[in-house]
Amino acid sequence: xxxxxxxxxxxVQPGGSLRLSCAASGFIFSVFGMHWVRxxxxxxxxxxxxxxxxxxxxxxxxxxxxxxxISRDNxxxxxxxxxxxxxxxxTAVYYCAKEGPASVRATQDWGQGTLVTVSx
Amino acid sequence: xxxxxxxxxTLSASVGDRVTITCRASQTISSWLAWYQHKPGKAPKLLxxxxxxxxxxxxxxxxxxxxxxxxxxxxxxxQPDDFATxxxxxxxxxxxxxxxxxKLEI
Numbered sequence: 001x002x003x004x005x006x007x008x009x010x011x012v013q014p015g016g017s018l019r020l021s022c023a024a025s026g027f028i029f030s031v032f033g034m035h036w037v038r039x040x041x042x043x044x045x046x047x048x049x050x051x052x053x054x055x056x057x058x059x060x061x062x063x064x065x066x067x068x069x070i071s072r073d074n075x076x077x078x079x080x081x082x083x084x085x086x087x088x089x090x091t092a093v094y095y096c097a098k099e100g101p102a103s104v105r106a107t108q109d110w111g112q113g114t115l116v117t118v119s120x
Numbered sequence: 121x122x123x124x125x126x127x128x129x130t131l132s133a134s135v136g137d138r139v140t141i142t143c144r145a146s147q148t149i150s151s152w153l154a155w156y157q158h159k160p161g162k163a164p165k166l167l168x169x170x171x172x173x174x175x176x177x178x179x180x181x182x183x184x185x186x187x188x189x190x191x192x193x194x195x196x197x198x199q200p201d202d203f204a205t206x207x208x209x210x211x212x213x214x215x216x217x218x219x220x221x222x223k224l225e226i
Contacts, residue, residue, distance in 0.1 A: 044220050047218060059214040062121070095163065107154065107211070108166050
């Protein structure tokens with residue numbers, strides 16, 4: 001079955017950087033678009049970024065545009081999120097998620113999340 | 121960007137009740153709307169996609185309706201396991217924005 005396992009979270013100072021990874025298994029990674037979604041403490045879900053199946057197109061929320069970079073390695077079945085110039089309000093649990101097939105399209109499968117804490 | 125407005129933000133109900141959550145899009149999204157259930161410490165769970173299609177394995181007490189800009193999620197006959205936070209999400213554009221969430225409390 002689909003498995004998405006995030007890693008790379010931790011504590012970082014404001015202005016710092018971090019790279020999150022998401023190891024995918026149980027499906028053909030190279031044919032599905034992938035998302036990053038986050039949940040800040042006591043807040044709702046916030047869509048962060050999307051990358052198409054082949055990595056040709058990437059889309060970002062305004063709140064992270066220019067600071068975060070989504071990428072993927074289809075040979076390693078891994079999704080990445082590079083977090084740069086981190087701010088206090090980037091503190092959140094970050095989830096990677098897989099879009100469904102064309103008949104579904106909605107975000108269908110999710111990882112358990114990795115916690116990023118931005119603190120001085 | 122498409123803004124999603126969800127209401128109410130909190131809903132108090134009892135086991136066996138029927139509840140409805142509303143989601144409004146700032147522009148038409150056809151039927152490109154999904155509903156998720158989220159519990160603390162867990163991954164969100166897809167309940168409904170294309171506004172009204174039940175995801176495989178989701179109990180039939182969950183139902184969705186609507187198109188264009190107005191959508192609803194209805195849970196008929198609340199079960200103890202249903203108390204969670206629910207989110208709508210549009211996927212008409214690549215910027216998959218969420219509603220603010222509705223916390224369903226006992």
